[in-house]
Amino acid sequence: MHAxxxxxxxxxxxxxxxxxxxxxxxxLGGAPSWLCAxxxxxxxxxxxxxxxxxxxxxxxxxxxxxxxxxxxxxxxRDGPVLGLFAVRDPDGSYGTALEPLGAxxxxxxxxxxGRALAAAGRPGETPAIVWLxxxxxxxxxxxxxxxxxxxxxxxxxxxSAADAEIGGQWRVxxxxxAQGDAVCVSVLFPSTEVLFGFHSGYEPTAHRGRATAxxxxxxxxxxxxxxLAVYDAWLDGALADRLGRAGPLLRRSSxxxxxxxxxxxxxxxYYCLSHPAACDADGSIHLFTAVAPGDEIVCMRGTxxxxxxxxxxxxxxxxxxxxxxxxxxxxxLVVYCAGCMLAVRPRMGDVAVALREALGGAxxxxxxTFGEQGRFLGGGNRHGNLMISVxxxxxxxx
Amino acid sequence: MTTPDPERLREALLDLERSRLRERELRLSSEAxxxxxxxxxxxxxxxxxxxDLLGVLREALSFADAFVLTGSDDxxxxxxxxxxxxxxxxxxxxxxxxxxxxxxxxxxVFDVSQVPAWQAQPSAARAGIASALHVGLRLxxxxxxxxxxxPERGFFTAQHARLARQLAPLFAQALLQxxxxxxxxxxxxxxxxxxxxxxxxGCDGRVRQANPAWSRTFGLPPAELVxxxxxxxxxxxxxxxxxxxxxxxxxxxxxxxxxxxxxxxWEREHWVQWSLTAFPAESLCYGVAxxxxxxxxxxxxxxxxxxxxxxxxxxxxxxxxxxxxQAITLAERRCRRVGVLFVDLDGFKQVNxxxxxxxxxxxxxxxxxxxxxxCVRASDTVSRVGGDEFILILQELGEPxxxxxxxARIVRALAAPVPVGQTSARLGASVGVAIxxxxxxxxxxxxxxxxxxxxxxxxxxxxxxxxxxxxxPGAEAAGRHRSRTGAGLxxxxxxxxxxxxxx
Numbered sequence: 001m002h003a004x005x006x007x008x009x010x011x012x013x014x015x016x017x018x019x020x021x022x023x024x025x026x027x028l029g030g031a032p033s034w035l036c037a038x039x040x041x042x043x044x045x046x047x048x049x050x051x052x053x054x055x056x057x058x059x060x061x062x063x064x065x066x067x068x069x070x071x072x073x074x075x076x077r078d079g080p081v082l083g084l085f086a087v088r089d090p091d092g093s094y095g096t097a098l099e100p101l102g103a104x105x106x107x108x109x110x111x112x113x114g115r116a117l118a119a120a121g122r123p124g125e126t127p128a129i130v131w132l133x134x135x136x137x138x139x140x141x142x143x144x145x146x147x148x149x150x151x152x153x154x155x156x157x158x159x160s161a162a163d164a165e166i167g168g169q170w171r172v173x174x175x176x177x178a179q180g181d182a183v184c185v186s187v188l189f190p191s192t193e194v195l196f197g198f199h200s201g202y203e204p205t206a207h208r209g210r211a212t213a214x215x216x217x218x219x220x221x222x223x224x225x226x227x228l229a230v231y232d233a234w235l236d237g238a239l240a241d242r243l244g245r246a247g248p249l250l251r252r253s254s255x256x257x258x259x260x261x262x263x264x265x266x267x268x269x270y271y272c273l274s275h276p277a278a279c280d281a282d283g284s285i286h287l288f289t290a291v292a293p294g295d296e297i298v299c300m301r302g303t304x305x306x307x308x309x310x311x312x313x314x315x316x317x318x319x320x321x322x323x324x325x326x327x328x329x330x331x332x333l334v335v336y337c338a339g340c341m342l343a344v345r346p347r348m349g350d351v352a353v354a355l356r357e358a359l360g361g362a363x364x365x366x367x368x369t370f371g372e373q374g375r376f377l378g379g380g381n382r383h384g385n386l387m388i389s390v391x392x393x394x395x396x397x398x
Numbered sequence: 399m400t401t402p403d404p405e406r407l408r409e410a411l412l413d414l415e416r417s418r419l420r421e422r423e424l425r426l427s428s429e430a431x432x433x434x435x436x437x438x439x440x441x442x443x444x445x446x447x448x449x450d451l452l453g454v455l456r457e458a459l460s461f462a463d464a465f466v467l468t469g470s471d472d473x474x475x476x477x478x479x480x481x482x483x484x485x486x487x488x489x490x491x492x493x494x495x496x497x498x499x500x501x502x503x504x505x506x507v508f509d510v511s512q513v514p515a516w517q518a519q520p521s522a523a524r525a526g527i528a529s530a531l532h533v534g535l536r537l538x539x540x541x542x543x544x545x546x547x548x549p550e551r552g553f554f555t556a557q558h559a560r561l562a563r564q565l566a567p568l569f570a571q572a573l574l575q576x577x578x579x580x581x582x583x584x585x586x587x588x589x590x591x592x593x594x595x596x597x598x599x600g601c602d603g604r605v606r607q608a609n610p611a612w613s614r615t616f617g618l619p620p621a622e623l624v625x626x627x628x629x630x631x632x633x634x635x636x637x638x639x640x641x642x643x644x645x646x647x648x649x650x651x652x653x654x655x656x657x658x659x660x661x662x663x664w665e666r667e668h669w670v671q672w673s674l675t676a677f678p679a680e681s682l683c684y685g686v687a688x689x690x691x692x693x694x695x696x697x698x699x700x701x702x703x704x705x706x707x708x709x710x711x712x713x714x715x716x717x718x719x720x721x722x723x724q725a726i727t728l729a730e731r732r733c734r735r736v737g738v739l740f741v742d743l744d745g746f747k748q749v750n751x752x753x754x755x756x757x758x759x760x761x762x763x764x765x766x767x768x769x770x771x772x773c774v775r776a777s778d779t780v781s782r783v784g785g786d787e788f789i790l791i792l793q794e795l796g797e798p799x800x801x802x803x804x805x806a807r808i809v810r811a812l813a814a815p816v817p818v819g820q821t822s823a824r825l826g827a828s829v830g831v832a833i834x835x836x837x838x839x840x841x842x843x844x845x846x847x848x849x850x851x852x853x854x855x856x857x858x859x860x861x862x863x864x865x866x867x868x869x870x871p872g873a874e875a876a877g878r879h880r881s882r883t884g885a886g887l888x889x890x891x892x893x894x895x896x897x898x899x900x901x
Contacts, residue, residue, distance in 0.1 A: 117512075153557070
């Protein structure tokens, strides 16, 4: 197995693809078996897809827009930018399918899974991992469907499509085209081991309560009080100016998201995070994850240093846990929460350095997402926010 | 002292948990391997080792049922071992899916109904199989697939596949050992049941192992053969040939065959065809001895029939010619003579006509017997060449009168009545005598001369003999011969012809 990551800041779709695709093919010595792409929404994504399809007929392409830029082993690149991560693995099988979510996200995901398996030539077979990209909004349904197909033990990793301004300009794309409200599923049957990690760099505070009114991704009340009022109290009035008014919360909540216990290691719980995106005048909080009445809500706390360093630490931890060395890594895909990226944007170069050091300079492509999917240690695939998901392609034989 | 960063502590805890889970996976894998090794090592035989090992796999991989597909070359795979009765004996085409598994890529299937290889197995649905795990097995020169099944959809994961791949070599080893054991039993049976006598010889030519066929056809229990020098069983006349074949086999490492006689404990001879194959590096030689006595007897009988008259058992013309050639060669070397006597019965036609052919055949047999027993030496040849015609070769004669003496004895012997059933027949014999080298240089000339003399005897009334007249190239040769030997043809008319005294 070989992998390369290439990127280009050319804005003309044909020229951008010529540069990124051409470099990938040259470095791989042939056409890839699977192609993953992140592009910023200021590129003409449909034209990019058409250009890739023209140059790489039959190559499965899995892509989405990323918030503001991409991450590579050479550093953080602001948009407009197109990044490609190409895997050449003749002994493996890879299949990708794009499906509009429509009214029934689960049904769409089921169709996408079936089509991806068929494209891989492995109908009925359980992949080593499922790589997922969906438009923000219904990731939980998509995950539930994938678990329903494969069972809960198959890891699912990925991130939600994003745009620069949370303006709904995100796109999910495959060789079949680019769509705004769609899900893209890739089933990976690599010939060597893939390792993955899913992690947050936040710690719980003593502030916690229970969701008493919630609907989908809107948290209305905590402990019978308007959610925003409770949240503001937990933050010592830092959001007082938002009380009674609708408005964005994303940037102001990046270091203090809400968490829900996702499991425990012994007596110590770990959390799935929800990033408050905005608030309504009635004190409801809009999140990037669903929340249900009865959920325990914990105020989490993070630091800039934590957000900068954790990507590298997650990657190093995954390697350590499997007794692998950086030299074993042939390439890495990284999903980094867009909210975190926005919070530490000036230091994203340090994030890239941390990853490069942890992975020994292996080719790397990262996207900034509006939701991250992965599998916690205790099992079960979850959709969360402010998380990092790392997928390492290795040369290890299982 | 710095206060530990809580976030770092939490991450460290997660790393520890991740490591713990990984170590748990490794421990479970190691324990399963160890349990597998124990199952194989402690099992009472290869069959139970396989069953015990399957139990270990079941515990480690949690499958409900399992079966093994095996096949050689590109042939379809066959379910050769199964805990699921529905699938026992099923055959599976080598489609891309199974080829991939055979090539070493384990496959976990979350829904067998979607996989073409399984769609071709309608019994899978009856067996309630929803998901399956497949791992390739290297089986010596062949290949196989171990399949674990489960009634729950999506039961198996990549982790199961990893563990299965780690355990597969142990299972393949157990399967191979069982198959080797079975093959060994089959070979042992073949060894026990073979009608050929099989033995393993050491480098000293002594028997190390022998099969029961030795007991059946040779009278020696195999145990008694162990340690015996195999050459001692060979007929003394055939030992040099056998020793040479054994030498060829061991020095040239070539499969060698030879036919010799073995002498059994009752001193009976058995013709056997040996096939000897040596493995010098192991100081072993494998011998297969096939009893060919019946063939040898048949060959001897066929050879006899080709050279003898079936009615009288006397040599026929073919053998007569050979004996004459030998006799002339010998006489030439030893300066002796050869007599050729042409005997034609007198009155045989009347016997045949009056008493029938069967009586005639009886007369011919009696005449042959009389000629053989009463008239000639054992070294002479009496042959029947036609209905009532006989030719005798008298070898190593000194003077022609010796032949005349034999002819006279014949005339006398055949003048006596020959019993035919309840009666008897009176016959006579007309005999022509030719002598080598006086009357001819070869058998054809001698026979012509003897025939002519016989004809004269017949014209003279029969019951007498006539000597052939010396003439032609044969006579010239005889002259040269005489000058070398100093002998002369001194036959007198009286001695050369005339009715003989009746017996």
